[in-house]
Amino acid sequence: MTGWVTVAGLGPGNMRLVTPEVTQALAEATDVVGYIPYVARIAPRDGLTLHATDNRVELTRARHALDMAAAGGRVVVVSSGDPGVFAMASALFEALTPGETPDLRILPGITAMLAAAARIGAPLGHDFCAINLSDNLKPWALVERRLRLAAQADFAMAFYNPRSASRPHQFARALEVLREECGAARLISFARAVSTPDETTSTTTLGEATADMADMRTVVIVGNSATRRIGPWVYTPRGVE
Amino acid sequence: MTGWVTVAGLGPGNMRLVTPEVTQALAEATDVVGYIPYVARIAPRDGLTLHATDNRVELTRARHALDMAAAGGRVVVVSSGDPGVFAMASALFEALTPGETPDLRILPGITAMLAAAARIGAPLGHDFCAINLSDNLKPWALVERRLRLAAQADFAMAFYNPRSASRPHQFARALEVLREECGAARLISFARAVSTPDETTSTTTLGEATADMADMRTVVIVGNSATRRIGPWVYTPRGVE
16 A cells, blocks of 8 residues: 655635545545644544644654655645645655655645635735744744834735734734834734634724734734725735825 | 625636635626636536636726626626735725625635645745736836845745736846845745646746746745755745754
8 A cells, every 4th residue: 555645724614615625635544633623623434543633743743644654544634724834734844854755745725814814805915925923933033023024015914823822922012013114004904713603803903903802813914005994894905006 | 686796716727726615606606707717717507607808907807796796696706816816806895986885705715826835845834925026016116125125034935927928027137136135046936837737847046047937827936045955845944943
């Protein structure tokens, strides 16, 4: 039996946002590996073993998936959203040893910022950037530097992992930096648990935004200098005069 | 009859990358509106009128969709990729008149850069930006400014619309700017027509890259300073030391 590893994006939560390609890979799998809440989205069936592991063990999980595939398993590593955006795909490549050439595929998914943008309107309709606000894997000073440069480039910005219990003050600091660079009138949107029963979205200005508007299930989107509201929606025009 | 407008992302080309949510909207539609090659992807059926229009008429197309919905139509505006990324969602909001409140939904799709990244490996696995290199709707000087700031932020970068027959020299200029900011050794990947029978991908360095490696069907991805190869893949590590 020839094994394989597929790193699959489950999208933001709703099964109607899972691509047919990912659904098929899951149907062919012998093993599904991933963070506990993502594995919980996979229906159990005969012939499928679910391997749910805690957060912050990405490299161990990736190595486990590669080893099972080397032993003949058909292994799907599940990520929320898109596996290439602050998720498991890079961890798989980090876990590879030089010369190891598994049958490895990455299957894209609907990433959180695009699901959120669709609910809000079209806030990422012009040039934009995506920044992971967690400093688990990079120094906080680099986050601040990127926020300032992104603001100077007049990018719309999407923030993943804006806030957690272990670092409650950093998102407040990010808002301060953004107010300095973008001004108090700049629009900011909070989209939590998009496409799930817990979904909430709201839009305010940097001047009115407070850190407790975000948690780890929230994607935050800051507009560029032209982002505006019309009716209940927020959008960034395609062009710049 | 109550009409509605849905702006739907068809993904990069392969039907296995169309979400069930989009498939359902298309099944319920009376009218499909969009750029000729995207409408050509929709199967004709009784009760469905296809309205294919040329490029660069986005506002006219958006207004037409809104007018058909106001008259009771169930209208799907189709975009390639994700409708909120350099596509039709912003055009719909630009075409709205103040006080107009249509039943309007945006349905996300797999955007080209994420489909391309998945084929290449995980080049967008750390903070990144997306820039439309066309100067149809913004001054070229702003493109160059954004390239420099994005490089200084050490973002990985994805470029949409890198090159067209009407502006053959600009992508060559973009490569020059990137070489100045990132150095000749930086990795750059070209992904053309991902998920279609015409798909090709390749990776080289900025020093070796030439403008004719891209056309309008290509997404270009430039790594950050840590982006590396392993086997046939290119990835950006999750962390920064």
